[in-house]
Amino acid sequence: MKFQKEKNNKSNIEEGIVKVILFIMALSSVISLGLITFFVFNEGLPFMINYGITDFIFGTTWNPTDQVYGIFPMIVGSVIVTVLAMLIGAPIGIAVAVYLVEIAPRRVAKIVKPAIQLLEGIPSVVIGLFGMVVIIDLLRRISRGPLSEYLPAGYQTGYSVLAGVLILAIMILPTIISISADSIRAVPQEYKEGSYAMGATKWQTIFRVVVPAAKSGILAAVILGVGRAIGETMAIIMVVGNSVQIPIPGWETLFAPVRTLTGNIALEMGYAGPEHRQALFATGIILFIFIIIINSLTLLLRRRRT
Amino acid sequence: MVEVKPNHLIKVKRNQVFAFTMLSLAAALTVLILLAIVIYVMSQGLSVISMEFLLDSPKSMGAEGGIYPAIVGTIYLVGLVILIAAPIGVGTAIYLNEYMPDGRFKSVLRFATELLAAIPSIVHGMFGFLFFVIALGDYTGGWSILSGALTGVVMILPIIIRASEEALRSVSNNLKEGSLALGTTRWYTIKKIVLPLAIPGITTSIILAIGRVIGETAAFLLTLGGSLLLATTVFDGARTLALHLYLVAMETGNTEMAFGTGAVLIVLILIINLAATGLFKLLVRRFSA
Amino acid sequence: MTNQKESNAIIEIEDLDFYYNQTKALKNVSLDINKNEVFAFIGPSGCGKTTLLRVLNRMNDLIPKTRVVGKVQIEGHDIYDPNVDVVQLRKSVGTVFQKPNPFPISIFDNVAYGPKAHGIKNKKELMEIVEESLRQAALWDEVKDRLNDSATGLSGGQQQRLCIARVMAVKPEIILMDEPTSALDPIATLKVEELINELKQNYTVVIVTHNMEQAARVSDKTALFLNGSIIETNETNQLFTNPKEQETEDYITGKFG
Structure with a gap:
């Protein structure tokens, strides 16, 4: 028969082999994810259940030498730092994205864009080092100077929530800018023309048409920023002081030294004994769950859009 | 009116x-x-950087001396990570984009890749510690460049996959169909048409992945071992420049030396960013000329 | 072989239905196309003519969630038989696309692309094939001095003729053309049409067009498609001068489409 498959055709054999190899490669990410999930949960979950899930999550004391493992202060630390960093970083990031796509003259955009790319590439330890020296010094002067009579002594070192917030806000800027800019760029030209045709100014068009149309993409950018912030480790360790305590509520919180979930793992894994290590993996599970929730939110958001 | x-x-x-x-x-x-x-x-x-700084071994935990072992460690690690991750990442992207029919399994693969990208690097580090350092310690040498590299591979795979997929998608369907319609196999079409056109985007993604490995610290803190000695094989412990910076700043408190390492890192990142855009333009021009 | 007509047909389509997802894009199509004739598919856009063309060398396999019901035979072989190698099929049934799609490599490499893929490595042999194909495509004189230049630098009309040469280099028996001149200016269109007239001496040509004058100029037979069905098939001059169906008359007199 004329078009029949030839069993020993060289290119068909090659095609078959290539396909199998590529398939195996494609499985690598699922396998990795499976292994990560398995190992982290396998190490941490039995401990968490033995210790008591509520005691572990809501316990306020972390003292591995006495086998007391409560991570609530770290959860509070991570959440405070992340939320405040988003409050600063998100509006600025979205503003820069709007500026880049809608307003910036080409020459200016040509400078700003690579600058953002570079900012994204700077290692977190370098930003942490900058924070450790410049920002901490500044905050220390403020807290030991004008604010000294209002703050407890432990809050006057400069290592604080505020330092972490500033550093994180800087670090999430590139993520928020690039993803928001993509979604703003994707707003159809006709929407804008429709608005201009009604006599709206450029700003009215941006504020009432472009940004609302790009809303879900911008929201996704913010959510991914949250993920990035909650997972950040090194720069945070270098500036937040890492002491396990729940800060005094009120404005003083800003100057409180805290420890985050990620920091807890990074600081103690090196010397942890078996049970202590399991507790750290259990901390990892909490972090993991945060990330899964955040990612499911973006997935949900994308479903709604399409 | x-x-x-x-x-x-x-x-x-x-x-x-x-x-x-x-x-x-x-x-x-x-x-x-x-x-x-x-x-x-x-x-x-x-002011800290000099020939001695770059080529000497560190003394007193890095508070004095140079950063030579950290430079060597960084090169080893980056090389090994890219050597493993680039083929797997590009291969995955080709399979997803060119072979795999749309369907549930493909969505699962895509979701897994996204989740893998979202996992904080410290969690990658924990996994690498448990799996590569402890469980496979007999083969990886425990805390070693190999353990760090394998952890790094898992971490940057999603970046390479995503960027390569984007590069492959940008190749016009017209050209692919043109090639297939001449009675060529898919793999031939990929080799001769799709990959050459996607190479600029893929190269950029790999260079940016190099930048990511150079900048990463948390995952390597738990897997590389942080040794100050000069590594000779991939089974030796090591530290990268970023890890060195962190350990010097936090353990010795000598910020001057840490800034010296930081300056080297910034220069590296600058070079990488310039190389990524420069090479992209060069490759695009070469293939369309 | 039971009757004369079938023995002469190189393409035989019998009761063909084609689905995109749940949508039926071709309904109960039957058609015979003879060797060495130029056969035109005409009809308004979305009527199924391009779909049928892509069925003939299984390019529709590349679109997910499509389904073929019915029988398509080429030279007496069912091309949807599970044992058919689409790569072999496409060697015999070449395609020229709507938009010229030369590869962004040299003119020479474009034409040599197919032969190289099929294992011809000898430089001299390749050169002979390239020259012969470019001559057949009436492009040789225009490009013989710049075979190593990039094909993307050619004009639209030259690019399309290059794509035709590229198909001929594989030595197919059937050439499918999907509105091959829709992206070209009138002069380039004329050249391609002249070329089609030459081609039928050696090839069977199936051309999709929504330009009725073009169908009248180049084809021997024409089929009119409407909403996925064939309304009428006939000798081209018969179809245009003496349509049997009311819908054909409406279409060629411009009442719709």
Whole structure:
């Protein structure tokens, strides 16, 4: 028969082999994810259940030498730092994205864009080092100077929530800018023309048409920023002081030294004994769950859009 | 005609001027922050950098001496990670984009890749510690460049996969169909048409992945071992420049030496960013010329 | 072989239905196309003519969630038989696309692309094939001095003729053309049409067009498609001068489409 498959055709054999190899490669990410999930949960979950899930999550004391493992202060630390960093970083990031796509003259955009790319590439330890020296010094002067009579002594070192917030806000800027800019760029030209045709100014068009149309993409950018912030480790360790305590509520919180979930793992894994290590993996599970929730939110958001 | 009050017009105009000023300030602030970091780190670090700094071994935990072992460790690690991750990442992207039919399994693969990208690097580090350092310790040498590299591979795979997929998608369907319609196999079409056209995008993604490995610290903190000695094989422990910076700053408190390492890192990242854009343009021009 | 007509047909389509997802894009199509004739598919856009063309060398396999019901035979072989190698099929049934799609490589490499893929490595042999194909495509004189230049630098009309040469280099028996001149200016169109007239001496050509004058100029037979069905098939001059169906008359007199 004329078009029949030839069993020993060289290119068909090659095609078959290539396909199998590529398939195996494609499985690598699922396998990795499976292994990560398995190992982290396998190490941490039995401990968490033995210790008591509520005691572990809501316990306020972390003292591995006495086998007391409560991570609530770290959860509070991570959440405070992340939320405040988003409050600063998100509006600025979205503003820069709007500026880049809608307003910036080409020459200016040509400078700003690579600058953002570079900012994204700077290692977190370098930003942490900058924070450790410049920002901490500044905050220390403020807290030991004008604010000294209002703050407890432990809050006057400069290592604080505020330092972490500033550093994180800087670090999430590139993520928020690039993803928001993509979604703003994707707003159809006709929407804008429709608005201009009604006599709206450029700003009215941006504020009432472009940004609302790009809303879900911008929201996704913010959510991914949250993920990035909650997972950040090194720069945070270098500036937040890492002491396990729940800060005094009120404005003083800003100057409180805290420890985050990620920091807890990074600081103690090196010397942890078996049970202590399991507790750290259990901390990892909490972090993991945060990330899964955040990612499911973006997935949900994308479903709604399409 | 609707009468427009002149006052209203002035107000609208004033709003726009105010808004645009604020947006421009946000952009200016971002650039200023970058400049502040880069200039500060460079100004603090450059005075430390010398031939001895780059080529000597560290003394007293890195508070004195040079950073040679950290440079070597970084090169080893980056090389090994890319050597493993690039083929797997590009291969995965080819399979997803060119072979796999749309369907549930493909969505699962895509979701897994996304989740893998979202996992904090410290969690990658924990996994690498448990799996590569402890469980496979007999084969990886425990805390070693190999353990660190394998952890790094898992971490940057999603970056390479995503960027390569984007590069492959940008190849026009017209050309693919043109090739297939001549009676060529898919693999031949991929080799001769799709990959050459996607190479600029793929190369950029790999260079940016190199940048990511150089900048990463948390995952390597738990897997590389942080040894100050010069690594000779991939089974030796090591430290990268970023890890060295962290350990020096936190353990010795000698920020001057840390800034020296930071300055080297910033120069590296600058070179990588320039290389990524430069190479992209060069490769695009070469293939279309 | 039971009757004369079938023995002469190189393409035989019998009761063909084609689905995109749940949508039926071709309904109960039957058609015979003879060797060495130029056969035109005409009809308004979305009527199924391009779909049928892509069925003939299974390019529709590349679109997910499509389904073929019915029988398509080429030279007496069922091309949807599970044992058929689409790569072999496409060697015999070449395609020229709507938009010229030369590869962004040299003119020479474009034409040599197919032969190289099929294992011809000898430089001299390749050169002979390239020259012969370019001559057949009436492009040789225009490009013989710049075979190593990039094909993307050619004009639209030259690019399309290059794509035709590229198909001929594989030595197919059937050439499918999907509105091959829709992206070209009138002069380039004329050249391609002249070329089609030459081609039928050696090839069977199936051309999709929504330009009725073009169908009248180049084809021997024409089929009119409407909403996925064939309304009428006939000798081209018969179809245009003496349509049997009311819908054909409406279409060629411009009442719709």
